[in-house]
Structures are given as structure tokens and as C-alpha cells.
Amino acid sequence: MPAEKNDKIPAKLCYNHLGGKLGSLLLDNFIEKGWIARDLSSEKHYYITEAGDKGLKKMGIDTALIKP
Numbered sequence: 001m002p003a004e005k006n007d008k009i010p011a012k013l014c015y016n017h018l019g020g021k022l023g024s025l026l027l028d029n030f031i032e033k034g035w036i037a038r039d040l041s042s043e044k045h046y047y048i049t050e051a052g053d054k055g056l057k058k059m060g061i062d063t064a065l066i067k068p
């Protein structure tokens with residue numbers, strides 16, 4: 001999808017994850033906060049850091065449900 005079109009979609013479900021502008025902003029924000037970090041074995045994989053675990057739990061997200 002072209003960037004200008006994707007920017008107009010605030011949020012969208014893409015398979016089983018959040019896409020669109022909201023998904024991009026959350027990804028950037030979580031990286032900036034140090035809540036997630038790139039898995040060095042893959043360009044597409046991230047893991048939840050200790051800070052992210054604490055932050056997500058404060059938001060009411062049970063990280064045990066999303067960790068492998």
C-alpha cells in the first residue's frame with residue numbers, strides 16, 4: 001500500500017496484529033521508551049525488554065500472554 005494511502009488509515013487489523021498509522025506510532029514509541037528492542041537475529045523480530053514488561057503491566061497488559 002502506498003505511504004500516502006496508509007497514512008490515512010488510523011488503525012487496521014493486519015492478520016493478527018495492529019497496522020496502519022497507530023501501529024507505526026506504537027512501534028516507534030515503544031522503541032523510543034526502550035520497551036521493545038530488535039532481536040539481532042532478524043530485522044523483523046522484536047522482544048519485550050524488562051522496562052517494557054513493567055510499562056505494559058502498568059497499562060493492564062498481561063505480558064505473559066504475549067511472550068513465547
